Amino acid sequence: MTHEMKGMILGSVAAIIASVLSLVEEYRLRNKRPRIIRQPYVNRDSLREANINSILHCGDTHCLGQIRMRPAPFYSLCNILVERGLLRESVRMSVKEQVIIFLHLLGHNVRFRVIGGRFFRSTWTVHYYFHIVLQAILRLYPEVVKPPTTSIQPEIQNNPRFFPWFEDFIGAIDGTHVRASVPIEIQDRFRGRKGRTTQNVLAAVDFDAKFTYVLACWEGSAHDLRVLNDALSRGFKIPEGKYYLADAGFGSRKGLMPPYRRTRYHLKEFTNNPPENERELFNLRHSSIRMVVERAFGILKARFRVLDAKPFWSFKTQVKNEEKKGNFRWSKQMSKELLAFLAEEVRKGNRPNNTFRTSSFVAAAKNISEKFKTSCTANDVENHMRMVKANWAIISKVRGNSGFGWNDTVKMVTTSPNAYNNYVQENPSHEKYLNRKIDMYEEIAIVAGKDMARGDFSKSFADIELNNESGQGQPTSMAEDGTSKSDSATSSEPRQHRKRTRGEDDTCDLQQISNQLGEVVSALKKFSNNQLDVEKLYEEIMKMDDFEEAVRDAVFDHLVELEMLAKTFLTKSKPLRRVWIRNFINSLNR
Secondary structure: OOHHHHHHHHHHHHHHHHHHHHHHHHHHHHHHOOOOOOOOOOOHHHHHHHHHHHHHOOOHHHHHHHHOOOHHHHHHHHHHHHHOOOOOOOOOOOHHHHHHHHHHHHHHOOOHHHHHHHHOOOHHHHHHHHHHHHHHHHOOHHHHOOOOOOOOOHHHHOOOOOOOOOOOEEEEEEEEEEEOOOOHHHHHHHEOOOOOEEEEEEEEEOOOOOEEEEEEEEEOOOOHHHHHHHHHHOOOOOOOOOEEEOOHHHOOOOOEEOOOOOOOOOOOOOOOOOOOOHHHHHHHHHHHHHHHHHHHHHHHHHHOHHHOOOOOOOHHHHOOOOOOOOOOOOOHHHHHHHHHHHHHHHHOOOOHHHOOOHHHHHHHHHHHHHHHOOOOOHHHHHHHHHHHHHHHHHHHHHHOOOOOEEEOOOOEEEOOHHHHHHHHHHOHHHHHHEOOEOOOHHHHHHHHOOOOOOOOOOOOHHHOOOOOOOOOOOOOOOOOOOOOOOOOOOOOOOOOOOOOOHHHHHHHHHHHHHHHHHHHHHHHHHHHHHOOOHHHHHHHHHOOOOOOHHHHHHHHHHHHHOHHHHHHHHHOOHHHHHHHHHHHHHHHHO
């Protein structure tokens, strides 16, 4: 064995020994570190079950305080949800626990993480099952909230204070405000007279305090009468010959009975201030029986804290009142028909104060449904109008930009290639409104346009051009005399005066201004010669009658986007233009 081999073996052994010693030292140091004492093992399933049993089996009062419901109604609700196939037990959570978590959240308005800590569940799990139970409860709406019967209600028939004068009344109707958690950009629409963000909920109840109709989701700033009109357009019906008791804010209309105006309303019958005439007596009876709707709202808000406090979840979850369905699909022809119909409504005067009447939306939806054999509702029309108004706002903004032109013949915003590229880079979504024909522009302007103040003429103090009264300002370019005098002029030459006369000064200034205007005119001529004449391009393309109008429109849109190609097209003869259009059509069909 050579000396080199022995050296290699000794080096390998030394490296192995050093590695082992380092591992031993690290293990020794690790044992010296303070250790976390192991906590006692917690059986979460057992603690969760014990918590649920303590809620349901420690007395009616305790159960009512925890989930705002006694044990008997709770078990009845669980059985109904299971029998209807709306809820089922999962591998990890029973139906009983799902409903308890849902009721606990509604009753106390606490966050998901708080409920997760009480029931040893993750926040995601609580959130997931909350929405499952919410959907199940909403599907019970047709069975719980039923239209009132037309027969005389026992609360009227068995009370001589109301019968027979109120025998045709089937309930009371009113609105209430429920706290809403909405994004900051739309909070002003939901802010009511008390300064809080709320949603306006319209409800009708019978005289047994049972709800017969509910419409939620309206902004808190909306008036009750406007919400009622929306409910009537959505299918809320009052039986013929029957009435609802309402407050004075709803006004006098068919099916509603408000109290007498300018007459005392809340009176005390057994005091020294009794009713003095038949109107005050009617208002007294009216207030006594209409309080049933106020009492129903009070019971709900006192029982479920989430209705009277700001919720922690989004407004979309709070106002969900039906199963999610697909959005109505608007074709191009449907949109054109709708705009033409609503433009005619504007001409008829059915848009007072820049707001369409509900009857116009209903009629427009009926027209769309009949012409296109589909099912369109007034709500679909209203949602589509929001998109039309948003598009009109973009068009108005684009037209108002500096450097952009407007072709009124084609109804198109025109701009140069450089300005187009810079603007589209900053606003990609506005590209479809530049150098392209805007379909139905006149109808959109009638339906969505308003005489809005855009601040085109506003100026700040910095924008005002002040006159230079000191006379020290100099022009940007001066026309200099080609023959300059030397400072060492001979004495035989007449001495020039330092101060020029007024006539010489004016002549010099006019000459300078004239030279500058000539430069500006020449620059404008060069610029105009290089600009694409969009109107001429449109006229030349439309002269090609042997092609369909849709094809010519596509060729125009394509050439407007490519300015150099459009200029080349204009220089060609008509036969070559036809060849170019045929090649363009073939390239589209590939």
